Every structure is written in structure tokens, then in C-alpha cells.
Amino acid sequence: MYKLIDGKAVSEYIKNSVKEKVADLKVEGKEITLAVIIVGNDPASRVYVNNKKKACEYVGFRSLEYALDEQTSEQELLELIDRLNKDKSVNGILCQLPVPEHIDEEKVIDRISPEKDVDGFSKINVGKLWVGDYDLAACTPMGVMELLKYYNIDVNGKNCVIIGRSNIVGKPMAALLLEKNGTVTICHSRTKNLSEITSQADILVAAVGRAGFVTADMVKEGAVVIDVGINRNAEGKLCGDVDFDGVKDKTSYITPVPGGCGPMTIAMLMNNTLVAAEKQGEI
Numbered sequence: 587m588y589k590l591i592d593g594k595a596v597s598e599y600i601k602n603s604v605k606e607k608v609a610d611l612k613v614e615g616k617e618i619t620l621a622v623i624i625v626g627n628d629p630a631s632r633v634y635v636n637n638k639k640k641a642c643e644y645v646g647f648r649s650l651e652y653a654l655d656e657q658t659s660e661q662e663l664l665e666l667i668d669r670l671n672k673d674k675s676v677n678g679i680l681c682q683l684p685v686p687e688h689i690d691e692e693k694v695i696d697r698i699s700p701e702k703d704v705d706g707f708s709k710i711n712v713g714k715l716w717v718g719d720y721d722l723a724a725c726t727p728m729g730v731m732e733l734l735k736y737y738n739i740d741v742n743g744k745n746c747v748i749i750g751r752s753n754i755v756g757k758p759m760a761a762l763l764l765e766k767n768g769t770v771t772i773c774h775s776r777t778k779n780l781s782e783i784t785s786q787a788d789i790l791v792a793a794v795g796r797a798g799f800v801t802a803d804m805v806k807e808g809a810v811v812i813d814v815g816i817n818r819n820a821e822g823k824l825c826g827d828v829d830f831d832g833v834k835d836k837t838s839y840i841t842p843v844p845g846g847c848g849p850m851t852i853a854m855l856m857n858n859t860l861v862a863a864e865k866q867g868e869i
């Protein structure tokens with residue numbers, strides 16, 4: 587019988603612990619601020635940004651939103667980041683991705699001061715993650731690690747297979763699992779014999795971006811299956827990368843979509859913002 591990993595409950599637990607610390611800081615007259623930049627009108631990005639603002643409100647952060655027009659130039663965006671970098675009252679900065687095509691995403695990410703880079707996407711923070719000396723790492727994989735910890739799922743010596751090699755999920759996920767002594771394999775679109783590799787996973791992380799991609803034949807009996815995907819199926823219903831109904835009975839633990847990794851990403855963003863403020867010596 588599998589156990590459902592309740593990302594909503596764990597995310598509430600994390601947000602409540604941030605909220606408690608924020609309340610204590612308020613007594614001392616200290617406030618934490620997260621600046622969120624969104625460029626253009628991507629509907630999914632709008633939903634994410636709204637959810638991030640709501641979470642800020644919940645934990646007691648001040649949130650600043652900079653909603654920029656689709657036509658905003660790269661230079662204008664970089665100048666805004668420069669201003670926020672200099673602003674001592676701002677502890678965390680994130681630019682919701684994707685940015686419009688005329689803007690170089692990499693330049694934007696690396697313009698954010700590493701101390702305020704609460705997404706953990708900048709080259710400095712990625713490098714720090716890979717040498718095991720980091721404060722701010724990508725929120726989604728950090729959320730997965732929190733889920734594993736909460737359910738006492740030991741990574742040490744386990745075969746961990748990640749499907750997907752993105753900078754936002756797959757690669758930082760590999761670094762974090764490796765840090766916990768997992769034996770890590772990253773699979774991607776060019777991987778040969780994919781199901782042969784995934785079938786050996788004790789912990790399987792799906793971050794492909796394709797609905798129902800992971801099917802029962804790809805999963806080992808008793809595996810822990812973590813579904814990072816957020817897709818919409820033909821009926822417009824939210825679903826993950828894993829064929830949940832087909833796979834669940836083979837697993838020991840599995841995350842649902844929604845209610846698995848999604849809420850954890852935002853909770854870890856709140857935690858990262860608190861960590862950033864602490865490291866800046868502001869609190």
C-alpha cells in the first residue's frame with residue numbers, strides 16, 4: 587500500500603515556521619521584503635506571481651510587484667534589478683521566468699545580486715550548491731528534499747534517477763540528492779533505454795513537462811516517486827508527469843499533482859527569503 591506525500595501539509599508547516607519567525611521580527615520593528623518582477627502577460631506566470639504574493643502576505647513579508655510591459659527593454663529590466671540590488675529594504679528579488687524572447691534570461695538572472703537571489707538561479711549560487719557550501723538553492727528541488735526529510739525517506743546510498751536536466755529542477759535536484767549521498771543519474775530526451783534506467787530507481791524524480799510520461803513499466807516495485815510536473819491534460823485538468831493511477835500501487839510513496847511539489851516550491855521561496863535576510867545581517 588503506497589503512502590501519499592502531502593505537499594500541502596508540509597508546505598503549511600514550513601510557511602508557519604517562517605511566519606512565526608517573521609512575527610518575532612515584527613516585535614523588534616524588522617520587516618522582510620521580497621520583490622517580484624514579471625514581464626509580459628503569460629497567464630501561467632501571472633498565477634505563479636499571484637500565489638507568491640499571497641504566500642508573502644500569509645507569512646508576513648512585505649511584497650513588491652513590478653509588472654512590466656511585454657515590450658520592456660532588457661536595459662530597463664536590468665536597471666530595475668540594479669535599483670533593487672542597491673535598495674537596502676529589499677531582501678529578496680526574483681524575476682518570474684520565462685521572460686519575453688528579446689530579453690536574455692541568463693543576463694537577467696546573473697544581474698540579481700547573489701545575496702538577494704532567492705530563486706538560487708545565479709551562477710554564483712549554482713556553483714556554491716555544487717561545492718556544498720550554499721545558502722540559496724532552487725526552490726522546487728529544495729522542496730523535494732524537505733518532503734523526503736519530512737517522511738523520513740533516507741537518500742543515503744539509494745539509486746536516485748531524475749528525468750529532466752533543466753537548470754531550475756533537474757540539475758539542482760541532482761546536486762542536492764548527491765549531497766545526501768544518493769547515487770544519482772540524470773536522464774533526458776536523448777537518454778537511451780530510459781525505462782531500463784528508471785526501473786532501477788529507489789527514488790524517481792520526474793521533471794519532464796509531459797503529462798503522464800512516467801508509466802508503471804518504468805517504475806520499480808516499492809520506489810518513491812516524486813512528480814514535479816505541472817501540466818494540463820486534454821480536458822484541461824492539472825496533472826503531473828506521472829501516470830498517477832497506473833503507477834501508485836507500485837510505489838511506497840508518491841506525490842500527487844496538485845498538492846505535491848507545487849505548494850513546496852512557494853514555501854521554500856518564503857524560507858529562502860528569510861535565509862537571505864538573515865545572511866544579509868538584516869535580522
Ligand code: GUN
Pocket residue numbers: 680681682683684705725726754851
Ligand atoms: N518559472 C517557472 N518556475 C520558476 C521559478 O521557480 N522561479 C522563477 N523565477 N520563474 C519560474
